[in-house]
Amino acid sequence: MRNTRTIELGTGLFVLLGILSLLFLTTQTSNLETYFNDGYTVTARFDNVGGLAVRAPVTMAGVTIGRVAAIAFDPDQFKAVVNLRIDPQYTEIPEDSDASILTSGLLGGQYVGLNPGGSLDSLGDGSEIQFTQSAIVLEDLVGRFLLSVGEE
Structure with missing residues (x-):
């Protein structure tokens, strides 16, 4: 009787530790801390966001300074509206900075890269980035190449 109770x-305890370790790994790999930080939101409009996803990194000079908070479609301008959540310690980003959708590696995921402008005024909560460069869609490039080869 005592032996089966100890085994149970x-x-x-083993199952409980397994569940706790899975919970820990989930919080470490999913970047849940981005939902609990302050910071400010900046908007950018793109003609094509390609495979950009919510929670993709926002980088400047190769350093992650925020995450993509939301992606929506603007039916008036027929553009994708991307909300970028910038971490609170990065408050001196010039307001004339430009945003590009870039790909990390040949088959990597897409992210938003910011290049600083020269303005003395900084982006703030609710600002909009005016200068954007859309994602390069590989299918479009291949199609253009095939059309140019076909014409020759």
């Missing part, structure tokens, strides 16, 4: 307690 050991099994229960």
Whole structure:
């Protein structure tokens, strides 16, 4: 009787530790801390966002300074509206900075890269980045190449 009780307690403890470790790994790999930080939101409009996803990194000079908070479609301008959540310590980003959708590596995921402008005024909560460069869609490039080869 005592032996089975010890086995049951050991099994229960093992299962509990397994569940706790899975929970820990989930919070470490999913970047949940980005939902709990302050910071400010900046908007950028793109003609094509390609495969950009919510929670993709926003970088400047190769350093992650925020995350993509939301992606929506603007039916008036027929553009994609991307909300960027910038971490609170990065408050001196010039307001004439430009945003580009870039790809990390040949088959990597897409992210938003910011290039600083020269303005003395900084982006703030609710600002909009005016200068944007859309994602390069590989299918479009291949199609253009095939059309140019076909014409020759």
